[in-house]
Amino acid sequence: MLDGDLLGGALSRLDEAARHIQIDPDVIERLKYAREMTKVALMIRMDDGSRKSFLAWRCRYDDTRGPTKGGIRFHPDATAEEVETLAFWMTMKCAVMDLPYGGGKGAVKLDPRTLSKTELERLSRAYVQAFSKVIGPDRDIPAPDVYTNAMIMGWMADEYATIRGEPSPAVITGKPIALGGSLGRNDATARGGYYLVDHLAKELGLGAGMRAVVQGFGNAGQFMAEMLAADGHRIVAVSDSRGAVACETGLDVARLLALKAEGKSVADLAGTPGVRSISDEELIATECDLLVPAALEDMIHVGNAGTVRAKVILELANGPVTPEADRILDGRGVVVLPDILANAGGVTVSYFEWVQNRQGYYWTLEDIHARLKAIMEREGAQIWAIAQEKSVSPRTAAYIHALGRLAKAIEAHGTQQFFAG
Numbered sequence: 001m002l003d004g005d006l007l008g009g010a011l012s013r014l015d016e017a018a019r020h021i022q023i024d025p026d027v028i029e030r031l032k033y034a035r036e037m038t039k040v041a042l043m044i045r046m047d048d049g050s051r052k053s054f055l056a057w058r059c060r061y062d063d064t065r066g067p068t069k070g071g072i073r074f075h076p077d078a079t080a081e082e083v084e085t086l087a088f089w090m091t092m093k094c095a096v097m098d099l100p101y102g103g104g105k106g107a108v109k110l111d112p113r114t115l116s117k118t119e120l121e122r123l124s125r126a127y128v129q130a131f132s133k134v135i136g137p138d139r140d141i142p143a144p145d146v147y148t149n150a151m152i153m154g155w156m157a158d159e160y161a162t163i164r165g166e167p168s169p170a171v172i173t174g175k176p177i178a179l180g181g182s183l184g185r186n187d188a189t190a191r192g193g194y195y196l197v198d199h200l201a202k203e204l205g206l207g208a209g210m211r212a213v214v215q216g217f218g219n220a221g222q223f224m225a226e227m228l229a230a231d232g233h234r235i236v237a238v239s240d241s242r243g244a245v246a247c248e249t250g251l252d253v254a255r256l257l258a259l260k261a262e263g264k265s266v267a268d269l270a271g272t273p274g275v276r277s278i279s280d281e282e283l284i285a286t287e288c289d290l291l292v293p294a295a296l297e298d299m300i301h302v303g304n305a306g307t308v309r310a311k312v313i314l315e316l317a318n319g320p321v322t323p324e325a326d327r328i329l330d331g332r333g334v335v336v337l338p339d340i341l342a343n344a345g346g347v348t349v350s351y352f353e354w355v356q357n358r359q360g361y362y363w364t365l366e367d368i369h370a371r372l373k374a375i376m377e378r379e380g381a382q383i384w385a386i387a388q389e390k391s392v393s394p395r396t397a398a399y400i401h402a403l404g405r406l407a408k409a410i411e412a413h414g415t416q417q418f419f420a421g
């Protein structure tokens with residue numbers, strides 16, 4: 001369910017943040033438009049010899065603070081507006097984390113499960129061929145997002161190297177370790193969110209033995225469930241695109257992971273002792289301490305926000321709560337840790353990968369974890385302090401935090417760059 005247009009809703013957060021700070025209105029105006037949006041049709045040969053076309057986009061939203069950075073999504077419902085909105089969120093996210101990047105995002109409109117592995121590889125390579133002049137280690141650096149993974153990033157990096165005639169690992173992050181990927185990128189999105197919740201636990205009123213609900217059981221959701229369970233918390237409900245299950249005493253996360261590894265759904269656990277099948281709306285309304293949306297945008301909207309019975313929402317997904325839902329949740333005292341902070345662990349370790357590729361020297365997993373923890377805690381604490389000082393939500397505080405950094409960079413560039421478009 002959509003409460004309005006996605007991009008309009010996303011941009012309205014800028015206006016909300018601007019109400020609480022002194023900021024040149026030109027900065028807000030500058031951030032309302034994407035710098036560059038490219039659309040192509042990718043035609044590939046299918047295994048049966050026929051040809052098929054797929055729409056694809058790449059958006060470089062804002063590069064004031066550095067090369068644009070953001071994932072590539074393969075999804076049947078992808079649209080140009082969604083790509084632009086996701087690229088806007090990346091701009092704010094990279095500023096929140098003080099990474100030397102702007103924001104970008106890409107997508108191909110398809111259900112990758114309908115393609116064979118060889119077709120998927122041809123499509124991934126076609127994407128890089130089409131966007132080879134848009135992307136680059138100093139221009140625009142893709143990474144994985146929904147329904148893309150390290151294997152796809154590996155094919156894309158290989159295609160870029162073929163086009164350039166030399167290896168260029170820093171063009172893309174989230175690669176297989178064998179091709180210059182970073183240790184710790186696979187679980188970084190969840191781990192960053194986990195460090196954040198752990199650091200702010202006292203302020204959030206959270207403690208040991210929490211009841212947690214995870215919506216979406218892919219890269220972000222699976223690792224989050226695993227980390228929470230390993231720390232003694234109870235995962236009382238989970239879902240994926242094919243269904244949802246609940247268990248009062250806590251779901252067996254290892255069994256859920258095994259089901260997903262076999263290509264099945266979490267819903268296939270229903271019927272085992274204590275586990276019952278529930279609807280998506282029941283999942284949202286499950287009483288819990290921590291609700292973790294880790295699927296897609298607009299999952300908590302004006303129609304179901306009033307049913308939420310969580311203390312805290314940790315947005316591992318991008319844009320899972322609509323602005324209207326935010327107001328309802330705020331009124332009911334539910335704290336939302338916003339996407340541009342909560343899921344920023346992924347892009348932060350992507351940044352570490354890019355740095356390691358450029359210096360040709362690779363860090364240990366302990367190094368990666370320590371650096372990620374330090375940044376999540378530093379930015380999380382600053383945003384929490386802004387929220388307290390200005391009596392605003394953590395989301396508005398995060399936008400205030402990001403806007404301060406973006407405004408400085410926009411002003412430092414001068415008017416030449418400012419109006420270059």
Ligand SMILES: NC(=O)C1=CN([C@@H]2O[C@H](COP(=O)(O)OP(=O)(O)OC[C@H]3O[C@@H](n4cnc5c(N)ncnc54)[C@H](O)[C@@H]3O)[C@@H](O)[C@H]2O)C=CC1
Pocket residue numbers: 144145146147148189215216217218219220221239240241242280294295296297316317318343344346347
């Ligand atoms: N992978 C990453 O590094 C990052 C991902 N994110 C965001 O996290 C979210 C999830 O991304 P990934 O885990 O990477 O994707 P993924 O492709 O690994 O997993 C997506 C999961 O969502 C489920 N899903 C899809 N539609 C659903 C629905 N209607 N209800 C319940 N579940 C549904 C799928 O079944 C799958 O389990 C997205 O919003 C993405 O943009 C944010 C930051 C980084």
Ligand SMILES: O=C(O)CCC(=O)C(=O)O
Pocket residue numbers: 069070071072090093141142143144145173174318343344346347348350351
């Ligand atoms: O790892 C990255 O560069 C970007 C990840 C991403 O797409 C996101 O944070 O939404």
